[in-house]
Amino acid sequence: MLFSSMETAWGYSRPLEAGDFLKHDSFTAALKRDARLDSDYPFSIISSPCLIQLAREHGLELFEAQSICLDKHILPERYLRNFSSISFSEQKKLADSQVLLVGLGGLGGYILEILGRAGVGGFVLADGDCFEDSNLNRQILATVDTIEKPKVIAAKVRLESVNPFCRIQTARAFLKAEDLPGLVKDVHLVVDALGGVEFRLVLLRETSRCKIPLVTGFVAGNTGLASTVYPGGKSPAMFWQGKNSDGAETVLGNTAPMVSLIASVQSQEAIRILSGKESGLSDRVFMADFETMSFELLKL
Numbered sequence: 001m002l003f004s005s006m007e008t009a010w011g012y013s014r015p016l017e018a019g020d021f022l023k024h025d026s027f028t029a030a031l032k033r034d035a036r037l038d039s040d041y042p043f044s045i046i047s048s049p050c051l052i053q054l055a056r057e058h059g060l061e062l063f064e065a066q067s068i069c070l071d072k073h074i075l076p077e078r079y080l081r082n083f084s085s086i087s088f089s090e091q092k093k094l095a096d097s098q099v100l101l102v103g104l105g106g107l108g109g110y111i112l113e114i115l116g117r118a119g120v121g122g123f124v125l126a127d128g129d130c131f132e133d134s135n136l137n138r139q140i141l142a143t144v145d146t147i148e149k150p151k152v153i154a155a156k157v158r159l160e161s162v163n164p165f166c167r168i169q170t171a172r173a174f175l176k177a178e179d180l181p182g183l184v185k186d187v188h189l190v191v192d193a194l195g196g197v198e199f200r201l202v203l204l205r206e207t208s209r210c211k212i213p214l215v216t217g218f219v220a221g222n223t224g225l226a227s228t229v230y231p232g233g234k235s236p237a238m239f240w241q242g243k244n245s246d247g248a249e250t251v252l253g254n255t256a257p258m259v260s261l262i263a264s265v266q267s268q269e270a271i272r273i274l275s276g277k278e279s280g281l282s283d284r285v286f287m288a289d290f291e292t293m294s295f296e297l298l299k300l
Contacts, residue, residue, distance in 0.1 A: 024068060026058055027055070028068060028072060031046065031069060031074060032074075034046060034050050041080075041083065044073065044074045045074070045076075046076060046077060051069060062164050063121060063122075066095060066121070067121075070091065070095055079091055079119050082119065086275060090275035090276060093275050093276055094120050095121040095165075096121055097122065097188045098124070098187040099122065099123055099188065099189050099274070100191070101115075101123060101191045102126050102193060102203060103195060104129075104141060104152060104193070105127070105141075105195050107193035107194075107219065107266065108127065108151075108155070109141040109158075111193055111267050111270070112141075112155055112158070112159060113162065114264065115191075115270060115271070116166060118267070118271055119163070120166070120271075123166060123167070123168050123169070124183055126152070126183065127155070127174075128173045128174035128175075129174070130151065131147050132147065138254050138255055139259075140260075152171070156170050177202050180207070180210065181210060184206075184207065184210045188212075188273075189213055189273055190203070190207045190214045191270055192215065192216035192217065197240045201240060204216075204229060208231045208232070212231070213230050214229045215228050215266050215269050216228075216235075219254050219258050219262050220253075221252030221253055222258055223288065223289045223290070223291075224259075224287070224288050225239060225262070226262050226265040227284065227286070227300075228273070228284075230282055236285050268280075269281050283299065
């Protein structure tokens, strides 16, 4: 079985029954009672501890409780500083979205952290690797306690501690082309955080075939790039030449400043797309070079 852990199916996995409506009505009444008004914002607010407690009292999954909360125009306080860079309606779209994140090393760890804090609601996390000592210089999920442990396990634990309202599925595997159709069938976006070059072309081909946009990033030494590829659109595949063993990142290494920068660009692009905004990197490449402190946006 590809999925090593499946927390829940996306959304409601079965038709709502009479008892569910009563439970939801009771939860909604409690939600409205405990939410507070703030004259500075055009919505009510509720704290995360309060929302968690109400969900438990009414027998709701946390992601389900958050969804009802946003439906009732009540913002969980954890997202308050997103407003108004992310509007209320955009926050709801993020909460309802699902992302396949391929790779949980340098790029993937930072991307998971950012998207989880921003409020992306669902994740499929895929990586077959374990942490090793050499990851500690740049990978946010790598600690002395996670060395030799599976990256997907560390990622799941971290995401649950950052945002327990997320739905999480994990695939502890180095993906193959035949795995992708099943993984992407319920997601809105695929984020490429791979460390090598060989599987990127496979990922590009299969996401295009499945008509799913792909946000990709690549880091080698003090340079990095990010781009978004829509089905039928242009891609930065020209930069993905060679084998994993002789790729530029293997020769030049990776450091935390560039890794975190490219991960931040990828994350912002993912947030734009998932919240319904126009992509900023479709048919374009963001390129950064810390040696010259230069940043360029190139048309493909």
